[in-house]
Amino acid sequence: MKTEKVSFHDLFYTFLFGCVFGWIIEGIWTLIKKGVLINHTALVIGPFNVVYGVGAVILTIILYRLKNKGNFEIFCVSFATGSILEYIMSYLMEVMFGFVAWNYKRKPFNINGRICLTYSIFWGILGILWIKVLYPQIKKIIDKLNKNNSVKLMKYMLIFLLCDCLLTFAAIDRGKKYEQNIPPSNKFEEVLDKYFGVEYLNNMFNERWNKK
Secondary structure (H helix, E strand, C coil), X not given: CCCCCCCXXXXXXXXXXHHHHHHHHHHHHHHHHHCCCCCCCCCCCCCCCHHHXXXXXXXXXXXXXXXXXXHHXXXXXHHHHHHHHHHHHHHHHHHHXXXXXXXXXXXXXXXXXXXXXXXXXXXXXXXXXXXXXXXXXXXXXXXXXXXXXXXXXXXXXXXXXXXXXXXXXXXXXXXXXXXXXXXXXXXXXXHHHHHCCXXXXXHHCCCCHHXX
């Protein structure tokens, strides 16, 4: 029996949806909880929370072949997948960016503060909702797109996101130097200080920048 797969085209637009939707939801949640509007992006330009985008893609790839299975099986797979993904993302952000993006050490049944039972259960429930309800609706929207235009847009967006990633790494590197009182050495670093400086990064990374 041939295993069903999702095309790269569909995964890319699923990634974009996850990035933007996650950015909106987390922004609303923080506004309600703290009364502060925080720019929960992972890239310095655009409403792209890459963690949610990657999560959407991974859940789709792993769960798509299980979409007709029972909820318990989907829950278990999503529980494990989400937990592993969250642990890896937390570790990579700490190693690459030098700060802790989230910390669950105060929550019961946590592993190194990176994952905990509460959010692992959330991942399990989310997996059911994602593959049974949300993704089918997203797929319907993707299928209505003009294929030629959507493929062209995908190529342009891939280039843009690559540049955005490089700019983000440059801004973070410059931000660390700024906090070490190292002055900008060229015009590009001056631009980074002006538009994507420490204050911008602090807001963008949910106030974790100063806790690295």
